[in-house]
Amino acid sequence: MRGVLGGRFHRGQxxxxxxxxxxxxxxxxxxxxxxxxxxxxxxxxxxxxGTAIVLERWSREPLDDPNPAYQRPGIVRPAQNSPAAxxxxxxxxxxxxxxxxxxxxxxxxxxxxxxxxxxxxxxxxDITVLVDDRSxxxxxxxxxxxxxxxxxxxxxxxxGGRVRYATLDPYPGRHLFEVxxxxxxx
Amino acid sequence: VIxxxxxxxxxxxxxxxxxxxxxxxxLHLLVGGSIGLLAATAGAAPRGLRTxxxxxxVTVGHLIAAVPDILFRLGVPHQHWMDLFAWHLxxxxxxxxxxxxYLVFLVCLGANLLLQYRRRSWPVVAALVSAGTALxxxxxxxxxxxxxxxxxxxxAVLLSLPLAAIALVRxxxxxxxxxxxxxxxxxxxxxxxxxxxxxxxxRSGDSAGRAS
Numbered sequence: 581m582r583g584v585l586g587g588r589f590h591r592g593q594x595x596x597x598x599x600x601x602x603x604x605x606x607x608x609x610x611x612x613x614x615x616x617x618x619x620x621x622x623x624x625x626x627x628x629x630g631t632a633i634v635l636e637r638w639s640r641e642p643l644d645d646p647n648p649a650y651q652r653p654g655i656v657r658p659a660q661n662s663p664a665a666x667x668x669x670x671x672x673x674x675x676x677x678x679x680x681x682x683x684x685x686x687x688x689x690x691x692x693x694x695x696x697x698x699x700x701x702x703x704x705x706d707i708t709v710l711v712d713d714r715s716x717x718x719x720x721x722x723x724x725x726x727x728x729x730x731x732x733x734x735x736x737x738x739x740g741g742r743v744r745y746a747t748l749d750p751y752p753g754r755h756l757f758e759v760x761x762x763x764x765x766x
Numbered sequence: 767v768i769x770x771x772x773x774x775x776x777x778x779x780x781x782x783x784x785x786x787x788x789x790x791x792x793l794h795l796l797v798g799g800s801i802g803l804l805a806a807t808a809g810a811a812p813r814g815l816r817t818x819x820x821x822x823x824v825t826v827g828h829l830i831a832a833v834p835d836i837l838f839r840l841g842v843p844h845q846h847w848m849d850l851f852a853w854h855l856x857x858x859x860x861x862x863x864x865x866x867x868y869l870v871f872l873v874c875l876g877a878n879l880l881l882q883y884r885r886r887s888w889p890v891v892a893a894l895v896s897a898g899t900a901l902x903x904x905x906x907x908x909x910x911x912x913x914x915x916x917x918x919x920x921x922a923v924l925l926s927l928p929l930a931a932i933a934l935v936r937x938x939x940x941x942x943x944x945x946x947x948x949x950x951x952x953x954x955x956x957x958x959x960x961x962x963x964x965x966x967x968x969r970s971g972d973s974a975g976r977a978s
Contacts, residue, residue, distance in 0.1 A: 614882075618879040621875075622879055625871075625872070625875055629796070629871065632792055633864050636788050653912070655912055657911050658911075661910070662911070755785070755786070761843055
């Protein structure tokens with residue numbers, strides 16, 4: 581189809597234009613078809629995109645961030661704007677070395693640990709996995725997931741002990757590549 | 767062309783679904799598509815030109831908006847200057863999220879169609895205002911800890927993006943007009959036969975057609 585979808589003129593308009601020389605169709609008739617076509621295009625776009633939005637909302641999970649704009653944003657905070665990581669007895673933060681703190685629920689902890697054992701990090705990094713933790717995750721800046729339970733996600737700490745990235749992620753084991761990208765950007 | 771565009775959109779959708787990021791696929795489709803429509807519509811409006819194919823325009827806008835995500839998969843994290851790619855970062859924070867950009871997209875599409883079929887140019891202004899308002903509101907909601915750049919300067923640069931896109935489209939239109947169609951080019955005969963029809967109509971004053 582040419583016209584709106586792929587060309588310069590609407591097909592119906594061309595046909596009417598050619599026939600007009602011989603039959604004398606009035607101007608209003610000349611454009612009625614394309615106008616109806618334009619309305620159909622607009623309604624079709626509204627319906628398709630509206631359906632896509634409904635499907636996207638339907639596919640969200642309880643562990644997702646209620647506002648998806650804050651989930652896996654992919655932007656590393658500038659060091660001067662980043663809060664200091666809470667000092668605990670854990671491996672992270674460790675002065676002079678970057679680290680990642682993973683927050684998981686009991687159900688996904690085994691899979692994450694298995695994937696972490698197999699993963700090759702781009703640099704020397706300290707890893708900590710915390711299960712069903714609420715208080716420390718809040719101090720690392722993780723938001724509350726949709727179900728209101730303990731967050732599932734991770735926080736990346738630079739060598740200076742600052743939290744440069746913190747996000748919810750229902751499947752952190754699947755997205756270790758992203759964690760590596762953030763680590764390399766520190 | 768349609769098959770190629772469908773293939774591009776399918777690849778983009780698969781890319782985002784693979785990384786569990788369907789929200790971002792839809793967001794950048796709406797934002798990039800809105801900017802593409804806006805640029806095509808406003809770029810052609812002053813001369814009353816037809817704005818051409820809609821689906822390719824939307825897909826090009828979508829592709830531009832997706833560039834930072836492709837770079838991310840190549841190991842380059844997002845940075846604030848990547849808002850040059852159809853407001854890639856700040857568009858996430860618009861109040862109302864996807865619904866807001868959905869409405870903006872429909873306004874931009876409606877403006878394009880009204881210009882094409884009813885020669886109304888005021889919807890272009892409405893589309894510019896709606897997109898600019900959504901962007902300004904999104905800009906105000908960006909978490910300050912994510913940015914190290916000058917907030918006001920960033921907004922000024924962002925708001926100038928549609929103007930730059932419009933200028934680009936108008937330049938493209940001018941270049942296209944400067945090149946005459948080749949006889950072996952697809953659509954050549956349609957183009958020239960329509961021109962001849964219009965010429966005949968203008969010579970005869972359209973009286974023959976109306977009289978009969």
